[in-house]
Amino acid sequence: MSFRKNLKRARGHIVFLVALVAGLLLVLWLETLGDPPQMTEGRPDTMRPFEEVTPLPLAIRGEISEQDLENARIAWTYFQNNTIEETGLANSVHNYPSTTMWETGSYVVAILSAERLGLIDAEEAETRLTSLLESLAQLRLFQDTLPNKAYHTRTLELVDYSNKPVELGLGWSALDVARIVATFGLIERRHPELAPQVEAVLNTWALDRMVQDGELIGTNVVAGEVRENQEGRVGYEQYASKAMMLFGFDVYRGYEVVDNLMVKRVEGQPIPVDTRLHRGTTPAFVVSEPYLFDGLEFGFDARSHRFATAIYRAQEARYEETGIFTAVTESHLSGEPYFAYATVWGGGSPWAVMTFQGDRIDSRRTVATKAAFGWDALFGTDYTSAMVETLQGIADPEKGWPEGIYEETGETNTSTTANTNAVVLASLAFKATGPLMREAVE
Template identity: 45%
Template sequence: MTRVFSLRPSLLFLTGLGLATAIAVGADGAGRVARQPLAGLDLAQPATPAPLAPRPLTTADRAAAATAWRYMEANTHPETGLVSSVAGYPSSTMWDQASYILALVAAERLEVIDADELSWRAGKILDSLSRMALVDDQLPNKAYHTGTLAMVDYGNSPTPRGIGWSAVDMGRMLVALRVLEDRHPQFRDWVRGVVARWNLDGIAVGGELIGTRREDGEETALEHLQEGRIGYEQYAARGAALWGLDATSAISAGRVIDWHGVAGVEVATDLRRAASFGAITPVVSEPYLLQGLELGLNGEGARLAAAVYRAQENRHARTGQLTAVSEDHIDQKPSFLYNAVFSNGRDWAVVTEKGSFHPELRTVSLKAAFGWDALYGTDYTARLRTELADLAGPGGWAAGRYEADGEPNAILTLNTNAVVLESLYYKAFGPMLR
């Protein structure tokens, strides 16, 4: 089962460790996992569209970067250096603090902030990472109070033993720390000291990404589970591999791909369907964008990403509806949704982590618009950015716009604004990791 995280899901998509190999025969793809080739993916052919080379930023780009940074200014807790995942709510995950570190690096290179501010901010968050409590003295908890560094549960209540760690969130943090030490070597020893505190072998076992959870209170032992679904799994595995961890099974999607036609495009979906594996399987923009913006898309990733993008562009061409789908907070219940190209048996599904459908709440994602525009720079991505330009505000960029009525999804989040800064960095300089 998956765990609902009311502030920001930590992208767990959990299944039982070893379940894929334990089920030899079954419906919903269970019997095919671990022996599925990259059928239908011709790596000899170039991806279409292909990621663009760096190009000059416009005046609008620079204004967009300044707007995104206002979120960081408004939501930083000076006592810890952490930034809240959602404006006004003092809690966050390792995923979102990684987003902040990447936004910080991007903002300094884009000259939104100066070197002194980067130094102060990087020092504060590295200090907090160096001293925050760990789950069973092994790895960071799934959530922390951003003002006190206390480990918290999903309701932001203190939980002294923690509720477990997320391998996917940790994979993103490992990407961010590698980028920070690469771009700013003066922090390398500090970064290495932070990483040395963590039992990283706990997130990568036998080539798989492994997370944990503590479901029934402080006295229970941690339950270990395989973690990750298509796109997210490969992104986090690349982060783990940067630090020498064995993520060899998770790093390619080949073993779990099931091709599915959406809007005239064959899109890679995950064989591990919810009915057999107990976890949603959304195909969204987010992990492909992050791979491209931060690490550069490898051969497999470039082709899978291009298909996810083309399906969205084609939906607009066929229906007239602007389409840019990803995971996003929303400013009403159920608070967080995966707006997907495909999920849980449906094209263009909008799902919670528990698998309930909410098509009436589909949004056009601001961060997806910026990310795809940075990678591909098409007429369609330019239109997306133009149509969403009014979402800029004094506290940062709002998350998007509802398809149904065109009203803004007015919630302000760290991840939305971080991806804007990463996107503009990529546009100007290419991937963040050299």
């Protein structure tokens, strides 16, 4: 029989085999077609350096020492001294009757932490939170939309940053509002009986105005004109986005980092830096604070855990290289310009200390109390323990914990604030019980 006849007889089998092979090839192609970019050679290069970062284990102890409790009592003293009885709000700085939504959120964290530590009982915590929520429900909002950037703690008037009343207001800060929204989630978790009061406040705020196309949007008043602007840079933006997600807002672009991320090496560590400019003019700042809040309040996610580890390790490495304790973040200052961002990377270089306007003032770098306590709670290394021990000498039992120690002179940065004392309390509560959003570790 000829080859041609045999081929003709076998054509059905051949068609079947060809179809089978083609089908297998199609399946393989379809399987690879759907691979996400991060699983292929197309993975964004900006995230690759963090694969080398092994997250430090969290140092939840399940207990705290007598010294820890004394440190917590000192921190709580700040709020005993600075809570305004008539309104239930707390001053952002010692004896200065002004606050923002950020500092008001810090006061909530302080109350819940003090309760976990046994410094106050559940009844006092509920009373303080109820008074605060009642005042928040009464606030005159910026253009009837969202809380103004600053309020007088006694009169609840809209004020500017010098605490003078302003009729129009300053606008709203999306990051500040998200900060207090985060603490509303903590209230509902710990005190579900207060959920109706929380929801009553939220129902008066037009939160949908500050979430647009997955991003956080704030407003500024410039020459009497109200202007909207995207808010948040890597670190703060992801913390704030988590907060809004607690209440069902879609902040997918705010939570993502890849589109706005570059990596700068500091002391051998990959540091996550935002590619967008601060105020449209200055390279963005990287500080400890948003990562401390994320870990102490929510508990890290896998990405923020790696970022935080790298940021912490860079500070530890600077100490190992120079012998200078390094715990950098944003801080109030005891003298002009009264506020600075002490950065791991900022303004285009490592270890820069920057004003909000973008001026460099490295002489004001502070070994920040809240950064030392926060990193010690989260990671509990010999280095963090040594920093906290060094700071013990600046505690003021009658006033609270000051901002820290000026690196250049060794003098105390005597400014005493709600944020620092709240972080001290949250840190010590974390050591004993873990993140505030979770059930207490027994």
